[in-house]
Amino acid sequence: MSVRRGGHPALRDIGIDIPRGAITGLLGPSGCGKTTLLRTIVGTQSHVSGQVDVLGRPAGSPELRGLVGYVTQAASVYEDLTVAQNVHYFATIFGTKDAVSESIAAVGLDDKADAQASDLSGGQRSRVSLACALVSRPQVLILDEPTVGLDPVLRADLWRRFRRLADDGVTLLVSSHVMDEAEQCDNLILMREGGLVAELTPDELRARTGHNNLEKAFLALIEAGGQ
Numbered sequence: 583m584s585v586r587r588g589g590h591p592a593l594r595d596i597g598i599d600i601p602r603g604a605i606t607g608l609l610g611p612s613g614c615g616k617t618t619l620l621r622t623i624v625g626t627q628s629h630v631s632g633q634v635d636v637l638g639r640p641a642g643s644p645e646l647r648g649l650v651g652y653v654t655q656a657a658s659v660y661e662d663l664t665v666a667q668n669v670h671y672f673a674t675i676f677g678t679k680d681a682v683s684e685s686i687a688a689v690g691l692d693d694k695a696d697a698q699a700s701d702l703s704g705g706q707r708s709r710v711s712l713a714c715a716l717v718s719r720p721q722v723l724i725l726d727e728p729t730v731g732l733d734p735v736l737r738a739d740l741w742r743r744f745r746r747l748a749d750d751g752v753t754l755l756v757s758s759h760v761m762d763e764a765e766q767c768d769n770l771i772l773m774r775e776g777g778l779v780a781e782l783t784p785d786e787l788r789a790r791t792g793h794n795n796l797e798k799a800f801l802a803l804i805e806a807g808g809q
């Protein structure tokens with residue numbers, strides 16, 4: 583599929599398969615089209631040509647709403663509500679009020695459940711957004727740079743939670759700038775300037791480039807034009 587944004591091509595002839603129950607990392611330089619690709623899969627992107635199917639249905643189909651969770655790059659929370667009220671709001675929409683506590687616990691915010699969102703740090707707000715996405719118990723979780731602004735301990739903790747979700751059968755697609763996070767992924771989609779550079783595992787990336795360090799491997803692949 584291809585996407586035009588602002589009259590210019592933002593994605594060009596992308597053809598990928600994202601495996602179920604695994605963590606797929608989406609990596610590439612700023613502006614290469616990562617968010618556009620995520621929005622296309624969620625079904626919120628206009629000017630898409632070609633075909634995008636999610637769980638066997640066209641992206642954005644009404645039946646997919648509770649099945650696909652999306653956490654945008656900027657935390658989207660209601661500042662005048664508490665953490666619990668934010669998550670409860672989405673639980674009400676999806677009919678999953680029994681999942682409120684487990685979703686707040688899953689992002690490590692139990693002790694902040696009654697705090698007003700406006701009083702939280704940036705990293706805590708991001709985690710509220712994630713809890714709101716988890717509360718529908720989605721089968722597919724689309725995360726746009728979910729660990730930006732988080733300290734290394736919290737980052738490692740979130741990646742452990744992502745792994746547990748994948749082990750439970752959830753399909754995760756996670757965009758990142760940080761190549762050490764690529765290490766945590768089962769599969770990698772590497773992009774550049776709206777195009778697909780490669781679709782491979784971290785080990786395949788190392789083998790193809792001869793670099794053990796994934797950052798160096800990615801740069802080598804980019805310089806070689808994805809060949």
Ligand SMILES: Nc1ncnc2c1ncn2[C@@H]1O[C@H](COP(=O)(O)OP(=O)(O)OP(=O)(O)O)[C@@H](O)[C@H]1O
Binds near residue numbers: 613617618619
């Ligand atoms: N609202 C918009 N209108 C027009 N063009 C846009 C819009 N948003 C993004 N673009 C363009 O689409 C292309 C892809 O942007 P996108 O946000 O998908 O990149 P990205 O890889 O997610 O970047 P980053 O890592 O910086 O978030 C860029 O060339 C950008 O200028």
